[in-house]
Amino acid sequence: MSVLKRVVVFGVVITMVMVMRVASHDYGDALTKSILFFEGQRSGKLPPTQRMTWRKDSGLRDGFQIGVDLVGGYYDAGDNVKFNFPMAFSTTMLAWSVLDFGDFMGPDLPHALEAIKWATDYFLKATSIPGFVFVQVGDPYGDHNCWERPEDMDTPRVPYAASKQFPGSEVSAEIAAALAASSMVFRSSNPAYSARLLKRAAMVFEFADANRGSYNDALGPWVCPFYCDFSGYEDELIWGAAWLYKATKAPNYWSYIVQNISDLEKNAAEHTDRVGYGGGSFAEFGWDTKNAGINILVSKLLLSNNTSDVGPFIPNADKFVCTVLPESPTVYVSYSPGGLLFKPGGSNLQHATALSFLLLAYARYLNQSNREIHCGNVVATPARLIQFARGQVDYILGTNPLKMSYMVGYGSKFPRKIHHRGSSLPSVDQHPASINCQGGAPYFQSNDPNPNLLIGAVVGGPDRGDSYSDSRADFVHTEPTTYINAPLVGLLAYFRSHPPL
Secondary structure: OEEEEEEEEOOEEEEEEEEOOOOOOOHHHHHHHHHHHHHHOEOEOOOOOOOOOOOOOEOOOOOHHHOOOOOOOEOOOOOOOEEHHHHHHHHHHHHHHHHHHHHHOHHHHHHHHHHHHHHHHHHHHHOOOOOEEEEEEOOHHHHHOOOOOHHHOOOOOOEEEEEOOOOOHHHHHHHHHHHHHHHHHOOOOOHHHHHHHHHHHHHHHHHHHHOOOOHHHHHHHHHOOOOOOOOOOHHHHHHHHHHHHHHHOOHHHHHHHHHHHHHHHHHHHOOHHHHOOOOOHHHOOOOOOOHHHHHHHHHHHHHHHOOOOOOOHHHHHHHHHHHHOOOOOOOOOEEOOOOOEEOOOOOOHHHHHHHHHHHHHHHHHHHHOOOOEEEOOEEEOHHHHHHHHHHHHHHHHOOOOOOOOOEOOOOOOOOOOOOOHHHHOOOOOOOOOOOOOHHHHHHHHOOOOOOOOOOOOEOOOOOOOOOOOOOOOOHHHHOOOHHHHHHHHHHHHHHHHOOOO
16 A cells, blocks of 8 residues: 655645555565576576576577687576676676675575576686677677577677777676675685686776776677666776775775766766766666765775765765655655656666665665764654665565566566566477577567566566556566666565564
8 A cells, every 4th residue: 555645845745655565575485586587597508406497508609609608697688688787787786685685595595696606607708818808799689680589599699899999898897896796705605716706806897997988989889779888987997996895905996986986976977968867976876877886885884994084975875865765855766656766767677676775785884883864854764764675675576556566476466478588488398499580479479478487587667657568568667687686686685584563
């Protein structure tokens, strides 16, 4: 049940949206499924432990045409391209989920580690040739013109790489962040692998920083408009340095952060007209823009050290929170009548999960230092930030006007016709013969539910009026992505062990 309250402040009517829970959700079940989803997105040779058994091996010759092994990794969404920019961000967020909330994952922790390692094994391959970082595998136009199972792919599997001549600092630095964050995840359970990840992270970061430039310029025709970098590469460089500092405590990374952070807002402002950062770039976070994540991550380091020199990090982290909370006088995001957070652009649940993750993580850091946030005359306690994050998670799981879950396989009512090639076509077990590029069209156009459940997949979500059309063609709302699920893993782990009072 949702309740709308309208408050008059200085003659302006402000709508405050609060989600009231009518029943607690099974966060443990949702956590299990949110991690299982990544098995459905796997590319490469699947292991004997594969639990989503309708998926089979795919992309087994990726990179072979140029003599490089690029087998493995994840498909980003409902297509069969490996876009390394969002894949790396998803990996960083999975690692952060484990670092902050792994103690609450119970029996799902080993599966979360497997999900991370599936990506990092691939990134070790993608960065194995000095002077090159592979940023994508697969011709996106050829792929998107086909409705084809990954197991049947016959579209061009072209590898694209960044180099000194053709820089790609944002992708390279995000891969460095993913490797550095993941190195901490494996530090106790697999120290040799952890050391290998950290060494590679430092190497890739150095490459990204020494060869500055956006992959938009070098590879624009193939990466845009799919995962064009709209916010510049400077945020990824600082983000990568922050994770490397967290992993190593090496002072050179801290110096890098401090020396470059003052330029971040200025650099981001150059992109404002294109991106529309009405709330300030400090309020942005996702696969493209890392600013809010940098401030939250670095704030944790500052708060735990109890330092008096907080720089711009803690003030900007506080300002970010004030752009999100609906009762704040400086709220910038909007809300549906049912209480779901909205930001411009498609695949909206990516914003709900990523921003909620940051608020939950920051709430725990604030608790440890006995701090609260002041948004004008509104006091935001850590408990309020946690309450907000739970409200967004609960909406996704079914506490919404349609009383439906936006996670496939969770609850009794969930999306059945998601925009996803493998899920919508009959499995190899059911249809062993190949289905070619155009052979999948009837399945795409069918009104029947998808034959294979992509358990745990969270779709783009409802529209601003809380309505949802369960249609494969409506990819903005019905397509799942790895970067929707990755932050949700951490949120669900926490709420699994912290049920509502």
